[in-house]
Amino acid sequence: MSESITAHAAHPVHAAHAELGFWRTYVFSKDHKMIGRQFLFLGLVMLVLGGLMAMMMRWELAWPETPVPFTGWISEPTMYEGVIPPQTYNMLFTMHATLMIFFVVMPIMVGCFGNFLIPLMIGARDMAFPTLNMLSFWVGLLAGVVMLAGFFVPGGHAASGWTAYATLSAKAAYTGVDWGQNLWIISLIILGISSLMGSINYITTVVNMRAPGMTYFRLPLVIWSLFITAILLLLALPVLTSALAMLLFDRTLGTSFFLPEGGGQPLLWQHLFWFFGHPEVYILVLPAMGVTSDILSTFSRKPIFGYHAMAFSMIAIAFLSWVVWGHHMFVSGMNPLLGTAFMMSTMVIAVPSAIKTFNWLGTLWGGSIRFTSPMLFALGFVSNFVIGGLSGIFMASTPVDIFIHDTYYIVAHFHYVVAGIIFALFASIYYWFPKMFGRMMNETLGKIHFVLTYIFFNLTFFPMHFLGVGGHMRRIYNPLQYEFLQDLQPINVFITVSALILGASQIPFIVNFFWSLFAGKRAERNPWQANTLEWTAPSPPPHGNFATIPTVYRGPYEYSSPEVAEDWLPQDRPLGREAAVARAH
Amino acid sequence: MLRWLPEDVSTYGREIDYLFYVIYYITGAAFIIVTFLMIVFLIVYREREGRRATYTHGNTALEIAWTVIPAVILVVLSFMSVSTWSKVKAHAPESDFEVQVTAKQFNWEILYPGPDKKLGTQDDLMIENDMHVPVNKVVRIILKSKDVIHSFFLPNLRLKQDAVPGREILVWFEATKPGKYELPCAELCGFGHSGMKGWLFVDTPEDYEKWLKEISSKS
Numbered sequence: 147m148s149e150s151i152t153a154h155a156a157h158p159v160h161a162a163h164a165e166l167g168f169w170r171t172y173v174f175s176k177d178h179k180m181i182g183r184q185f186l187f188l189g190l191v192m193l194v195l196g197g198l199m200a201m202m203m204r205w206e207l208a209w210p211e212t213p214v215p216f217t218g219w220i221s222e223p224t225m226y227e228g229v230i231p232p233q234t235y236n237m238l239f240t241m242h243a244t245l246m247i248f249f250v251v252m253p254i255m256v257g258c259f260g261n262f263l264i265p266l267m268i269g270a271r272d273m274a275f276p277t278l279n280m281l282s283f284w285v286g287l288l289a290g291v292v293m294l295a296g297f298f299v300p301g302g303h304a305a306s307g308w309t310a311y312a313t314l315s316a317k318a319a320y321t322g323v324d325w326g327q328n329l330w331i332i333s334l335i336i337l338g339i340s341s342l343m344g345s346i347n348y349i350t351t352v353v354n355m356r357a358p359g360m361t362y363f364r365l366p367l368v369i370w371s372l373f374i375t376a377i378l379l380l381l382a383l384p385v386l387t388s389a390l391a392m393l394l395f396d397r398t399l400g401t402s403f404f405l406p407e408g409g410g411q412p413l414l415w416q417h418l419f420w421f422f423g424h425p426e427v428y429i430l431v432l433p434a435m436g437v438t439s440d441i442l443s444t445f446s447r448k449p450i451f452g453y454h455a456m457a458f459s460m461i462a463i464a465f466l467s468w469v470v471w472g473h474h475m476f477v478s479g480m481n482p483l484l485g486t487a488f489m490m491s492t493m494v495i496a497v498p499s500a501i502k503t504f505n506w507l508g509t510l511w512g513g514s515i516r517f518t519s520p521m522l523f524a525l526g527f528v529s530n531f532v533i534g535g536l537s538g539i540f541m542a543s544t545p546v547d548i549f550i551h552d553t554y555y556i557v558a559h560f561h562y563v564v565a566g567i568i569f570a571l572f573a574s575i576y577y578w579f580p581k582m583f584g585r586m587m588n589e590t591l592g593k594i595h596f597v598l599t600y601i602f603f604n605l606t607f608f609p610m611h612f613l614g615v616g617g618h619m620r621r622i623y624n625p626l627q628y629e630f631l632q633d634l635q636p637i638n639v640f641i642t643v644s645a646l647i648l649g650a651s652q653i654p655f656i657v658n659f660f661w662s663l664f665a666g667k668r669a670e671r672n673p674w675q676a677n678t679l680e681w682t683a684p685s686p687p688p689h690g691n692f693a694t695i696p697t698v699y700r701g702p703y704e705y706s707s708p709e710v711a712e713d714w715l716p717q718d719r720p721l722g723r724e725a726a727v728a729r730a731h
Numbered sequence: 732m733l734r735w736l737p738e739d740v741s742t743y744g745r746e747i748d749y750l751f752y753v754i755y756y757i758t759g760a761a762f763i764i765v766t767f768l769m770i771v772f773l774i775v776y777r778e779r780e781g782r783r784a785t786y787t788h789g790n791t792a793l794e795i796a797w798t799v800i801p802a803v804i805l806v807v808l809s810f811m812s813v814s815t816w817s818k819v820k821a822h823a824p825e826s827d828f829e830v831q832v833t834a835k836q837f838n839w840e841i842l843y844p845g846p847d848k849k850l851g852t853q854d855d856l857m858i859e860n861d862m863h864v865p866v867n868k869v870v871r872i873i874l875k876s877k878d879v880i881h882s883f884f885l886p887n888l889r890l891k892q893d894a895v896p897g898r899e900i901l902v903w904f905e906a907t908k909p910g911k912y913e914l915p916c917a918e919l920c921g922f923g924h925s926g927m928k929g930w931l932f933v934d935t936p937e938d939y940e941k942w943l944k945e946i947s948s949k950s
Contacts, residue, residue: 233922307919313896314879314921320836321921406897412880413895446776452789455798477882479895482820486813493805497798503765504797505789510772512785517777525773532765536758543754543808545747545815549889552882552917616735617886619917623925630737630886630913706784713783 166689174284176276177689181283182262183582186575188283188290189254190659196245199238201649206230208642210624224302233322235623236305241297243308244330247430248337249290251564254571255433256341256379257286260348260372262582266680267369269357269698269718271690274350282343289337296329304330307621309423312404312415316396331394338383338390345383348376357679357718359698363457364717366678366702367450370457371436374464375429381468382425389418416478420471428467431531431563432460434570435502438524440702441573442506444676445521446513447713449703452505459498459505466495476547485544492542499535503528514706514713518674519592523573526600527566534562537611552621555614561607572599572655579659580673584686585666591658598651605644609637675714678702682718699724737886740908740933744889746815753811757804819890823903826869830862834874834881834894837923839914846947856946860929865939866909872902882918885931893918906933 175181205214213228224234261279265272273279296303303326306315310330318324352373356365365373392403393415402408404415443450450456472480472488506528515521537559541547550556572595579587616634618625625631625638672681679698683691696718704715715721720728733755739748776784831842831850841862845854850873864870874883876894883902884891892902906912916927934942 231922232925236919236922236924305922311880311919314919320879410897412897446784447778448784449786449788451787452794455789455794477891478880478893479898479900482817485820486816489812489816490809493809494802496805497802500801501794501798505794507765507768507772508789508793510769510776512787513772513776514778514782514784515773515776525769529766529769532762536762539758539805539808540751540754543750543812545812545819546751546754548819548891549747549751549886551891552884612732612735615732617737617884619884619915621919621924622915627926628913628915628928634735703788706786708786 174280176272176280178261178265178273178276178279179582179687179691181279182258182260184283185253185257185261185286186582188287189250189258192245192249192253192290196242196250197649197652199242199245201646202230203235203238203242204642204645206235206623207625208639210626230623232623233302233305236307236321236621237303237323237326239621240304240307240330244293244304244334247308247426247564248334249293251430251567251571252341253286255430255437255567255574256372256375257283257344259368259433259437259574259578260344260376262578263368263680264348264351264372265355266581266683266687266691267366267678268352268355268360269679269692269696270351270355271692271695273347274355275347278343279347282340282347285343286337286340289333289340292329292336293333296326296333299325299329302326309419310393310415311419312393312396312410312412313406316393316404316412316415318397328394328397331390331397335387335390335394338387341379342383345376345379348372349380352376357696357698360679360717361698363454364698364701366436367439367453367456367460368433368436371432371439371460374460375432378425378429378432378464378467382422382429385418386422386426389415389422392418413475413478413480416475417471420474421468423474424471425464425467427560427563428463430567432463434527434567435460435531437570437574437577438506438527439502439509440678441520441524441577442509442528443703443705444577444674445516445518445524446509447516447705448509448513449701449705450505451508451511452501453701453703455501456505459501462498463495466491466498470495473542473547476544477551489542489544493539496535496539496542499531503532503535518576519587519589519596520573520577520674522593522596522600523569523576526596526603527569527573529600530562530566530569530603533608534559534566537562549617550614552619553614554610554618554620557620558607558610558614561610565603565607569599569603572596575659577674578680579662580669581680581683581685581687583663583666584669585662586669586673587662587666588658591654595651595654595658598654599648602644602648602651606641606648609641609644612637613641672716675712677704677714677716679717682716697728739887739889740906740910740912741885741888741890742905742907743815743819744887746818747889750808750812750815754808757808823871823901824869826871826903828865828868829871829873830864831873831875832862832883832894833877834883834916834920835877836879836921837916837927839883839916839927839929841929843943843946858946860914861932862914862929863932863934863939863942864906865936866906866933869903869905872904874900874902879920880918881916881920881927884915884917885912886915887912888931891917906931909933909935909938 218228301324395401402410404410469491473492476485669685698717706713707715833840843856844850874894876896881894888904912931914929
C-alpha cells in the first residue's frame with residue numbers, strides 16, 4: 147500500500163475551498179462531488195424529457211391517431227394539432243431510448259454516483275485527474291446540447307431507432323431525416339469522449355488512490371461494479387465511435403461501409419453496434435447491481451452473502467459480455483451456426499446473474515431488515531431483475547427468438563432490466579442524498595413514491611409480455627392496422643393508463659427532492675449506521691473529503707459483528723491489537 | 732400467458748411452441764421460488780426489538796449448488812434448442828415450389844415462377860402483398876430487399892427472417908391448414924413501417940390451381 151500513501155501525500159491536504167469563487171465552486175468545479183451533482187441534474191432533466199416522450203407514445207398506441215392532450219402547441223410537421231404522425235412516432239421511440247440510455251442512466255449511475263462515490267468510498271481526497279473530470283462533465287453537457295439541437299432542424303430528429311440499423315440510417319432518403327441523424331451521430335461521438343475521460347479517471351483512481359488498508363477485496367461492491375463498468379466503457383466505446391464515424395461518412399461523404407450498392411454490408415453495422423451494445427447493457431446494469439448489494443447489506447444489518455462470488459460474478463459478466471452480442475441478430479441473416487454459438491454464450495452469461503440474485507436472497511436471510519426508502523427501491527430492483535433475467539432466457543433460445551424477436555416481448559424484457567435500473571437509481575438517490583446534500587429526504591413521501599412506482603411499473607411492463615406472445619411488433623405506430631392484433635388492443639389501453647399513472651407517480655419524488663434540498667432535516671455523518679468510508683466524512687463532505695485519510699481495517703459489510711455491541715462496524719474503526727497500534731502512532 | 736400465442740399452422744411451429752412452454756414452466760417455477768423466498772424473508776427477518784441479524788459471510792456448498800443447478804438447466808435448454816433451430820434456419824428441405832419475395836418501402840413484392848416453374852424467366856408473375864401457396868407443401872422463399880432492412884414475419888407460421896439489401900436469404904415453411912394469414916414487416920423500415928403488411932393465402936391444391944389460372948390469364 148506504500149504507493150497509495152505517497153499518492154495521497156502528494157495531494158494538498160486542505161485544498162482551500164473557501165477561496166474558490168462561485169464559478170469555480172458550482173460551475174467549473176474540479177471537485178468530484180460537485181461534478182457528481184452536475185451529472186445528477188443533467189440526468190434528471192433528461193429523465194423528465196424521455197419520460198414525457200414515452201407518455202406520448204403510449205397515448206398513440208392506446209388511442210391511435212387521436213390528439214395527445216397538452217401538445218396542441220407543437221407545430222407541424224412534428225404534430226398535427228396534437229395528432230402524432232408516423233414519422234414523429236419513429237422519432238419519439240428513437241429519442242426516448244437514446245435519452246434514457248445515454249443521458250439518464252449513464253450520467254446518473256456512472257457519471258453522478260461514479261464520481262461522487264469512488265473517492266469517498268476508497269478514502270481518497272478526489273479523483274486522480276480533477277481537470278479531466280471537469281472536462282468529462284462539460285463535454286458530456288455539450289453532447290446533450292447537440293443531441294437536443296436535433297429536435298429543431300428541418301426533417302426532424304433521428305427516426306431510425308436507437309440502434310440506427312443501416313441502411314435505414316445510412317441514407318437520408320430512406321427516413322427523410324437529414325441533419326437530425328447527423329447530429330445524433332455527432333452527439334454520441336462527443337458523449338463517447340466524455341465517457342472515455344470519465345472511465346480513465348475511475349480506473350486510475352481505484353487502482354492508485356485507495357486508502358491504506360483498502361485492498362481490492364475490501365472494496366465495497368459498488369466500487370467493484372463501477373471499476374468494472376469503467377473498464378467495459380474504455381474498451382467498448384471506441385468500437386461505437388468507429389462505427390458512428392463510418393455511418394457519418396456514409397451519410398455525408400458518400401463512402402459505402404454499410405451500403406450494398408457501394409460494396410458495403412448492412413450487417414457490419416449490427417456487428418459493430420452490438421459489439422458495443424451488449425457490453426453497454428452491462429455498463430448500465432452493473433452499477434445498479436453494485437448499489438443494490440451495498441444497500442441490501444446495510445439495511446439487512448448483515449454482511450453481503452458471498453462477497454467474493456459477487457465480485458467474481460461481476461468480472462465473469464464483464465468478460466462474457468464481449469461474446470454474446472450476436473443474440474441480438476438471430477434472425478438478421480447471420481450464419482445460423484453462429485446463432486447456435488451465441489445462444490450457448492448467452493445461456494452461460496445467465497449463470498453469474500443467477501448467482502447475484504441468490505446471493506441477494508442469502509443476504510436477506512437471517513437479517514434484521516429495515517424498510518427504508520432506499521431499501522424498498524433496492525428490493526424493487528431485485529424483483530424487476532428477476533423478471534427481466536428470466537424473460538431473457540426465452541429469447542436466448544434461438545427457436546423461440548424467431549417468434550418473439552422484434553415483438554413487445556423484447557420491449558417487456560429490456561424494460562424490466564434497463565428501466566428496472568431506475569429503481570436502483572432511486573435507491574441510490576434516497577441513500578446518498580444525505581451525504582450529497584447534507585439533508586435527509588422525507589421517508590413518508592419516499593415510501594409513497596416507492597409503492598406507486600412499484601405497482602404501476604409492473605402494471606405497465608408486465609402485460610407487454612402478453613402483447614409479445616400475441617405477436618405484437620415493436621416500433622409500430624398503429625396496432626389497429628393489423629387484424630391479428632385487434633384482440634390485443636384492450637391490453638394496449640390498460641398499459642397506457644398504467645404508464646400515465648406511473649408517470650404521475652414521480653411527482654412525490656420531485657416534490658421530495660426539491661423540498662428536502664432546501665428544507666430537509668439536517669443529516670448527521672452516518673444516518674444509516676453504515677460501514678463504508680463515505681459515512682465517516684461530514685455530510686456533505688468538504689473539498690478534500692476527509693480531515694485525515696482513514697486507515698481501513700476490514701471489509702465493508704461487517705454488520706452485526708460479534709466483535710462489537712452495536713450492529714455496525716465501520717471499515718476505519720480499529721479494534722483490539724489494531725487499536726493499540728493506532729494509538730501508538 | 733401463452734394462450735395469447737397465435738394459432739400455429741406450420742410443421743415446425745409445434746417444436747418452437749414446445750420449447751416456449753418448457754422455458755415458460757422452468758422460469759415460472761424459478762420466479763415463484765425466488766419471489767416466495769423473498770417475501771418470506773422480508774416478513775420473517777423484519778427488524779424487531781432484541782433480535783440481532785445472523786453474522787455470516789456465506790455458505791460455499793449452497794453457493795456451488797445455486798451456480799451448478801442453473802448452469803445445468805441452461806445447458807440442457809441450449810441443447811434442446813439446437814435441433815429445432817437448425818431445422819428452421821439451416822436446412823431448408825428440397826422443393827419444386829419456390830417464390831422470390833423482395834421487400835421495399837413499404838410493400839412485399841412476390842415473384843412467382845409462372846407456367847415454366849422457373850424463377851428468373853420471362854413468364855414470372857409479380858404480385859404485391861398477396862402471397863398464395865398450396866397447403867402441405869414445402870415453400871422455399873428467396874428473400875431480398877431493395878432498400879432497407881425489413882423483416883418477413885408470419886406469426887401463424889412462427890417464422891421471422893430479416894430481408895437484407897444486397898443479400899439473398901433462403902427461407903422455408905410448410906403450412907398445414909388452409910386460410911388467410913397476416914404477413915407484417917417486423918423490422919423498422921421508415922415512416923411507413925407501421926402498416927407495411929401483406930397476406931399469406933394458404934390454399935387447397937384446387938384453389939391454388941384456380942388462383943394460378945386466374946392470375947395468369949390477367950397478365
